[in-house]
Amino acid sequence: MKYxxxxxxxxxxxxxxxxxxNVKEKDSNLQIEHLANNKVDYDTTxxxxxxxxxxxxxxxxANISGYDFENTDSMSIDRIGLRNSLDSIxxxxxxxxxxxxxxxxxxxxxxxxxxxxSDPPHFIWLPDSLNLNHPAKKDSTYLELINEFYKVAKIxxxxxxxxxxxxxxxxxxxxxxxxxxxxxxxxxxxxxxxFNVKKIVFNICPFMQNESGFTEYSxxxxxxxxxxxxxxxGPQAFYHEAxxxxxxxxxxxxxxxxxxxxLDASRVGFSERMKKMHGNYVGGYPFISECMVRTIDYIxxxxxxxxxxEKTLNEINNQYxxxxxxxxxxxxxxxxxxxGSISLEEYFxxxxxxxxxxxxxxxxxxxxxxxxx
Numbered sequence: 061m062k063y064x065x066x067x068x069x070x071x072x073x074x075x076x077x078x079x080x081x082n083v084k085e086k087d088s089n090l091q092i093e094h095l096a097n098n099k100v101d102y103d104t105t106x107x108x109x110x111x112x113x114x115x116x117x118x119x120x121x122a123n124i125s126g127y128d129f130e131n132t133d134s135m136s137i138d139r140i141g142l143r144n145s146l147d148s149i150x151x152x153x154x155x156x157x158x159x160x161x162x163x164x165x166x167x168x169x170x171x172x173x174x175x176x177x178s179d180p181p182h183f184i185w186l187p188d189s190l191n192l193n194h195p196a197k198k199d200s201t202y203l204e205l206i207n208e209f210y211k212v213a214k215i216x217x218x219x220x221x222x223x224x225x226x227x228x229x230x231x232x233x234x235x236x237x238x239x240x241x242x243x244x245x246x247x248x249x250x251x252x253x254x255f256n257v258k259k260i261v262f263n264i265c266p267f268m269q270n271e272s273g274f275t276e277y278s279x280x281x282x283x284x285x286x287x288x289x290x291x292x293x294g295p296q297a298f299y300h301e302a303x304x305x306x307x308x309x310x311x312x313x314x315x316x317x318x319x320x321x322x323l324d325a326s327r328v329g330f331s332e333r334m335k336k337m338h339g340n341y342v343g344g345y346p347f348i349s350e351c352m353v354r355t356i357d358y359i360x361x362x363x364x365x366x367x368x369x370e371k372t373l374n375e376i377n378n379q380y381x382x383x384x385x386x387x388x389x390x391x392x393x394x395x396x397x398x399x400g401s402i403s404l405e406e407y408f409x410x411x412x413x414x415x416x417x418x419x420x421x422x423x424x425x426x427x428x429x430x431x432x433x
Contacts, residue, residue: 106238112174115263126164130269170268172192180215194277233298249404261283265285325415352386356394
């Protein structure tokens with residue numbers, strides 16, 4: 061019976077995929093009826109949808125040692141539940157002891173720590189050959205704390221409570237994984253080798269900020285971690301983080317002299333970006349890449365998911381208000397790109413040449429007056 065239930069639910073997800081335009085929004089969390097621990101078949105040479113105890117442990121540690129960034133009322137049900145469970149186990153003295161360990165960490169830096177560690181019960185820092193391309197600092201104090209926390213907080217017991225729920229959440233996205241990659245490859249007109257050479261590890265993580273995500277890389281894997289989505293499962297959960305694997309190398313392939321016009325673009329909206337984005341995307345290559353990734357993300361949602369033109373434009377306007385001031389420019393440039401046949405990598409030189417600092421400065425000034433880009 062449980063096996064039949066599992067097959068039925070997977071079938072429903074496939075039907076949802078083929079009818080993307082009818083997907084409705086819902087309040088997403090992991091408080092759903094379990095489909096038991098049965099595994100769903102997928103191509104394990106290309107993907108990994110298994111929950112990761114390293115990520116679970118580091119996020120649990122972070123949540124009890126100072127990682128907040130949201131009012132408690134705004135946190136997901138599962139995040140609040142985990143924090144309450146830990147509060148019932150840990151003493152005030154112990155929480156005070158570790159209270160500064162993750163206070164200023166963002167989810168991405170916590171992820172670096174997670175995927176730079178070996179599996180428990182005794183964490184060690186992975187050797188360079190197995191580590192991330194940009195690993196966490198091998199901090200001996202943190203390593204000592206996380207190993208102590210694993211025992212004191214009885215993480216192995218908590219893991220038994222959450223593992224199947226996390227797996228179920230991950231598995232809802234299996235039918236959309238290859239679709240999302242195909243959408244990206246088709247739009248950017250790039251080689252499949254970008255993704256085929258590494259396994260994509262995907263995890264839904266309800267213990268970090270809402271509507272957040274990050275990606276990390278090693279020599280053999282691409283890690284994509286996202287918070288629970290407001291919308292129904294679909295390819296949109298993959299677009300943003302997977303796009304970084306295409307866009308970052310394109311942007312990073314230009315010298316500072318070649319891409320200077322876009323580097324200067326970060327001066328537009330700088331103060332607003334610092335205020336609303338917690339110091340992220342100050343400028344430089346990460347600012348350019350993030351703006352391009354977000355732009356293509358919304359375009360793909362409109363083409364292949366359930367975004368209307370109006371919703372796309374509203375989202376672009378919203379992102380622009382955060383000081384991500386290249387997004388409307390990229391959106392306009394990509395409309396011209398779509399009419400051609402060359403790859404995005406080849407077209408990027410044209411995008412750079414078409415940028416005008418003065419015009420974009422004027423656009424930002426107009427936006428501040430009327431709220432529309």
